[in-house]
Amino acid sequence: MADAPNTPPRLPELPDAVVAPKSGRSLQLVWLIPLVAALVGGWLAVKAIVDKGPTVTISFHSAEGLEKGKTKLKYKDVEIGLVTDVALSPDTTRVIATAELVKDAEKYLVEDTRFWVVRPRISGGTVTGLGTLLSGSYIGVDIGKSSKGRHEFVGLEVPPVISTGAPGREFVLHAPNIGSLDVGSPVYFRRLQAGQVSGHTLDKGGRGVTLKVFINSPYDKFVNTNTRFWQASGIDLSLDANGVKITTESIVSILIGGLAFETPVESTDLPPAPADTQFKLFPSAQLALKNPEPDVMKLTMVFNESTRGLLVGAPIDWRGIVYGHVTAISPVTEKTKKTRQFNIKVEAEIYPQRMRPRDAGDAPVLSNDRRRALMNTMIERGLRAQLRTGSLLTGQLYVALDFFPDQPKIKTKPLVKGALANDELPEIPTIPSALLELQEIIGSIGRKIDKFPIEAVGADLQATLKSATRVMNQIDNELVQEARGTMIDLRAALVDARKAIDAADAALRPNSPLSQDARDAMREIARAAAAFRVLADYLERQPDALLWGKKGEPPVEKKEGSKSEEKK
């Protein structure tokens, strides 16, 4: 190896390599590889540049759930962008998220496009965004319809309930208060969920609330100008003259509140209402669906008693059938010749149609004048209005119309043709309520008790008692002395009595002369009895001795005989 270079060493004979013509490819195919790579790389680069969509900035209250490079923008759950930066606004009041959208997103960025952060949320009876618990929040996008472009947006804090493209119509409701409603509260139509509350604002001046409801298609076609909306929020517990009443729409609406609407049967043929039609929101279904009576007659009643418990809307009842309701209650003064009297004037509407029997059929409706005349006749026959307690539980009153033939007759004013056209309303005379009568009776008793001169009587009684005390004291003093004397006398008497008894005792001793005499006397009597027995025996044996006598002793026989006869 140390030989001079290029000097072939001695080698065995080696064959020559076969020389083959070289294939005629002058261009080396291997250069296709970097060409392809360059093409692929270039294509990727171009694609990246071309695919780069527009950039938007969205400002939010807080960056909760927003992550740079991770948070996505989704429209209908399709990814249309990615948050590339989250930073504070210059005045640090808000958070500005910058997002890069997909290529064709330019047309989505219009004036009314809305952005909001989708987080797990429980509201309006619905749970949304549960998926974001695991995947993290994303920015929801609702693409607007405007044609004006825009690149800076203010994000919504609350997700919009209705997306722009949703089929249906929005209506405006006016209500005195919002009840338990909120954005997202359901709107029911025949207990089907037909829409949602999409927004609410306080009216200017704070006098009421304006609600926006979105009724989904196909339910929106059931809303026409005569449709009634009412609050189906929670439990409607009403205490009225009819007692306790609980009305609810559905369990869900009990929990979260809701609205319901319905169109009265007779107006279902009307054309659907245009969007943004204004409606009144009634507090209850009952009020909302109250049939507008075609035939209303107004009348007044003047009560000379408290109307506490009588509310506007209280029923006018005729023997259990409600014919109308109270529309106004106001005080009036009534001048009589001597005095002024303060009374309560109750205005009411009654629905004469309800007085028609069901089988009246097509009988013509009475004219107002005829009606008035009929009413006057009835008043003359004793028709009166009376306040009655509808429910003892609530103390609510209602106005009862009934006939009280015992009442003094009232002369009705003579009818003037077309009187109803005047402002003057027909008046139905009233009588005090049963309770009032009872009150009056109790009152008069009370007054009598009140008049009773309790104080004078008390004074008298006190004087009497004083003199009695005096008398008693007197009695006490005199009687004691008297009694003492009496007691002394009594004791002396008792001593005397004892002496007498002792004397008697002495006299009755066995050896006392008295007992001696008595014994002798008894002995004499015994002897006499023996003699008499002898006589009796003798007479038994010889009864004729009575007639003829003992020999030599006839007068005695006669004496004995009278005696025996006496015994018989």
Add this chain to the structure above:
Amino acid sequence: MNRPAAAAVTGASLGLLNCHVCGQLSRAAAGAHEAHVAHAARCPRCASALHLRKPDSISRTWALLVAAMILYVPANMLPMMKTSSLFGTQSDTIMSGVIYFWTSGSWYLALIIFFASIMVPMLKMLALVLLLVTVQKGSRWQREQRARLYRLVEFVGRWSMLDIYVVAVIVALVQLKALATIEPGPGAIAFGAVVVLTMFAAMTFDPRLIWDAREKNDG
């Protein structure tokens, strides 16, 4: 240690060709002295193609290397892996994976990925560029070191496929439909292409060219 002789006797210098298939030595035809002749030699015994040096070694290596360098860009820019799970869809590039591991505390994993998947392919390409440039200039600078570098490049080449291997295994394993699915991203293809192309580039490079410089200069 004996430094190799400045002028070594090589097959090329003697005009001898060695058949890679049957081992037959043969004499190159006259004029075929140079490596870049327009005539192809064939083995007189088995008719395999014979060459003094790998044909078109430098230009082929350049071509492959350029392709690899071009693809290196999308390989690092495009997502390697697309993970769809309950938690959403996530695309990861190599670098985002490295950053993820680094920030989540597994810095050793981050380093491994960084070296195996970013540094190694890049250094490999730089090494090849260096070899090619020096060979083309016929430089005699640090020939032994360069030969060692070449061996290192050739050896290390296959290990860069680690990433592709991991992606392939994970994609095959994690197919739980709704729960989690992992799909290879376009970056994986580019990255695989980079690795393969650099391996080919290393293969087509003829290390003998490093040593030819002297001979040429002297010749």
